[in-house]
Amino acid sequence: MASVHPRKNRAGEITSYQVKWRDGGTRAGAQQSESFEDETAAGVFKEAVDDAGQHWPPGWVKGRGYIAAETAAEDAYRFRVYARRVIENRTGIEERYRAACQKELEKWIYPTFGECDVRSVEHFSGDTIKAWVRVLERTRVTRGRMPDGSPKARPMSPKTIRNLHGLLSSILNEAVRAEPPLRSRNPCELTNLPRIDDSGASDDDEDIEFLTPQEVHALRSCLTLRQDQLMVDVKYGSGLRWGELTALAPTCILEVSGAKPRVRVKRAWKRDETGAYYLGTPKTKKSRRTLRISTSVVEALLELEKGLSSAESLYFTGDKGQRLHYSTFHDRWKRAVARAKKAGLLAQHKNPTPHDLRHSHAAALISAGHPLTYVQRRLGHESIKTTSDVYGHLLPEADDDAMATIEAAMAGNRPRLRAVNAAAG
Structure with a gap:
């Protein structure tokens, strides 16, 4: 059922009513709302929503009210209206992703294109799309905080720009594929987008701090809670994501007392369209995986298991047994980082996050010569390209082999080819 909510200013005075x-x-x-200046109008609209089965009443346009049929037909092609309908009708996506798309549209795309006609070659052209991308390139966004606690502002990353451009492009593609077509082509195809490595890093590898085993041990020793120390053991020893790690329970551990103990990554913390957390399946097929775990990880899990009431109880929780918030652990982690720096156990320029334990897990494997494909499977990356882009520079023998090849070429010698055993066919 729809409901009416009065909205107040800072003085406590009611200024409007929201349905x-x-x-x-x-x-x-998806959460919907409409605002009114008086309570009576809000109540009438609430009843109209109820009569329409909790949908927008036929002929009503958000912020404008009921409009004539011919105007409504034209309004359907307004980008704001068209894009919202496209996203709402998409199938095969999670509700949280649907809500995230609507949020990105509201924040970054509607301010420029919201009132444009999706059919117009003037409103949507190569020039208008490029001008919008240029605005994004000059936009500074807040991400993280400075050492003094103030917000850290930085240019919008190339990857974020590509994602927003991709969202706009996907909606215009729907207009091209419509029956009958609303457009003959998608102008987004004419845009040269910033390279993901133009800023030296993408969203996935920005500010990565690779920790040595000695630095991990030092940070672990600077944590005061035993659960936090064991968490470092498990996260560094498995490379799990935060949402996967904090969803672990004894039921996820296979052959814990056998020769080949394994952990089954079958669930992770996720958020629904309202932002509420729930335990669900990992987001991709490659994320749902089974990993061998080392003796140290097994010992940490067995110690944690002693205080649990059942096989379904979570290993890592808050003080009252609830989901362990990342921010809660991160606060304790930052204090450990500060202690490690003060004791001279960690370089002053390093500011690792808990997620860097996952990166450091991958670095330890690659530096020891384990192939990228193996690391990809352990980390649950959907594409080997992701693994290569983030960790490929750590391959220990790549530079040695390359230098030997170049030196042989410069000396006028033919580079020695490696022997390859081919099966007789």
């Missing part, structure tokens, strides 16, 4: 409901009346339905 809220979930599309279709289900928990999974």
Whole structure:
């Protein structure tokens, strides 16, 4: 059922009334709202939403009210209206991703293209798309904090720009494929986008701090809670993501007392469209995996298991047994980093995050000569390209082999070819 909510200013005075409901009346339905100046109008609209089965009343346009049929037909091609409908009708995506798309549209795309006609070659052209991308390139966003606690502002990353451009492009592709077509082509195809490595890093590897085994041990020793120390053992020893790590329970551990103990990554913490957390399956097929774990990891898990009430109890929780928030552990981690620096156990320029334990797990494997394909499977990367882009520079023998080849070529010698055993066919 729709509901009416008064909105107040800082003085506590009611300034407007907002009608809220979930599309279709289900928990999974996207949150919808409309604002009114008086309570009577809000109540009438609430009843109209209820009569329409928790959908927008036919002929009503957000912020404008009921409009004539011919105007409504034209309004359907307004990008804001068209894009919202495209995202709402997409199948095969999670509700959280659907909500994230709507949020990105509202923040980054509607301010420029929201009132444009999706059919117009003037509104949507190579020039207008390029101008919008240039605005994004000059936009500074807040991500993380400076050492003094102030927000850290930096240019929007090339990867974020590519993602936003991709979202816009996907909606215009729908207009091209419509029956009948609303456009003859997608102007986004004409845009030269910033390279992901133009800024020296992408969102996936920005500010990575690779830790040596000695630095990991030092940080572990600077944590005061035993659960936190054991968490470092498990995270560094397995390379699990935070959402996978904090979803672990004894039921996820296979052959714990056998010769080949393994952990089954079958669930992770996720968020629904409202932002509430729940335990669900990992986001991709490659993320759902089974990993061998070392003796140290097994010992840490067995110690944690002693205080659990059942095989379904989580290894890592908050003080009251609830989901362990990343921020809670991160606060304790930052204090450990500060202690390690003060004791001279960690270089002053290094500012690792808990996620860097996953990166350092990969670095330890690659530096010892284990192939990227093996590391890809352990980390649950969907593509080997991701693994290569982030960790490929750590391959220990790549530079040695390359230098030998170049030196032989410069000396006028034919580079020695490696023998390859081919099966007789």
